[in-house]
Amino acid sequence: MTHVETGITAELVRDLLHSQHPDLADRPVRLGARGWDNQLWRLGDDLAVRLPWATQAADLLLRKEHAWLPSLAPHLPLPVPVPQRLGEPSERFPRPWIVTTWVPGAPADRAPATRAAEAAEALAAFLTALHRPAPDDAPSGGHGRGGPLADRAEQFAELLASATETGLIPDPDAVRSVWDDAAAAPDWAGPALWLHGDLHPGNILTADGTFCGVIDFGDLCAGDPACDLAAPWILLPDDAGDLFHHAYQPAADAATLRRARGWAVLRALGGILIGEAGLRGRPGGKPTWGPPAHAALRRLVATARR
Template sequence: MTHPEITAELIRDLLRDQHPDLADHPVRLGACGWDNQLWRLGDDLAVRLPWATQSADELLRKEHAWLPVLAPHLPLPIPVPQRLTEPSERFPRPWIVTTWVPGEPADRAPATRATEAADTLAAFLTALHQPAPRGAPAGRGRGGPLADHAERCAEQLAEATERLLIPDPDAVRAVWDDATAAPDWTGPALWLHGDLHPANVLTADGTFCGVIDFGDLCAGDPACDIAAAWALLPDGAADRFHEAYRPTPDAATRRRARGWAVLRALGGILIGEAGARGLPGGKPTWGPPAQATLRRLTAASGR
């Protein structure tokens, strides 16, 4: 079946068909993400529909199953699925109604209050990083051994170097090599967000006020999420984060986290550059925070 164009009219029709009690709420586009479109539904709800990758269907079901379990234990708001709708003739893929989380994505409005932001991020990840139960979702490579991503890192670093997008490729490579040489995680598989880049964390008044897009929710090595200290916080605030996070990350975890930050930053730089050139799938706002991440990592090399 051909995927229909997603419009406000389609959203209203879908609601009339399957959730008529919500059909009279005002509908307006909220955001177009990598996998999904998000449409505001009144003041407090949102409709999230997959529009790009086929894997988005599975990710929506995963969020519907697990986020209501996790949300009550987290100190920041997250989008909590309220209803899951199965494919229909009108729209051939599942979609969900969730709570709306207000705030501005950090790729557009970076955190500026370093201490508050570091403490808020540390409190959120301390609360999230609890042992996951058996049956927790797999991570599509997130939270596993960092070395599994060596080929992708090498390809992205080579492409970014060829395009003259990073000033010191050797320094970036040194951070990556040190990270992959660190001992692997041997603790329990912890709950992870799995994709804490700036577009998935919301800000207000200079600090963090919400976390969205849990499509990569999984269990594994917390270093995957701790990488956000270099991607989201103002310069010099990573140390404050490490002091506030519990239990305090050991040296090996911090090293692995720096490697995850390199990997995410390289992807962000390439996606940002594609957006600057107007290419499909590009997001120009992803470039500056990714560049800042690499600058912080190479400036603090060895920490």
């Protein structure tokens, strides 16, 4: 991680607004969250300022969101953080930043969905609306998102080896069987569809037991929908997957569902390693990522044994 040398404070946020968007500078500013790539500062009741503070790639991701998300957001059935203003690098802060709408709710890693039917329908409606053919100049996915699953074989092997060596998974052979079946599925032959690209419990919000918003579109890209269709295994309660697949339209074919299981294995292994003592990512890890990742892996292995 490469953190900015300038400490991000409420005073800094106000100074940046005064300099580039003075009409917003008198609003109250308070810390909202420190995410993987960005810090989020509340700006009044309905806006937020996102400033990159870690990976250098975050700069391009913010610009991508600013370019594409405003045109996609009106067609999505769940609230998303719609970019309103772009802040350019300056002497005061050497990286771009954006002002977006604020989406209320609790991250699903801290407040999991409990109302299975409502959550499955909400997730299916969101992905049905998002998964539309993307234009030719749509961004490609980072780290292979949206591309052929088989291209991620090396990453799978590394994740599985790390999880096995540290004793974090009970049956690595069963996990490998799920992956092998998924990687052997035919590639996506349809048009490149819009994808969120990073649907994990930290990027979807809940209220009253169901999903109420989706955040962090930094990995927005076009490609194989199987990348996003891993989400039911990662996000939904037990026995809600069939409800999702019945509601998602058009229904995914068998090969896409097989690839989706492979993407879910990757995301579950990554979540376990990040959640357990920060074996991947920041020191200390993200403990709330571990439980949903373990639950997802358990569901994937159990389904394969039917």
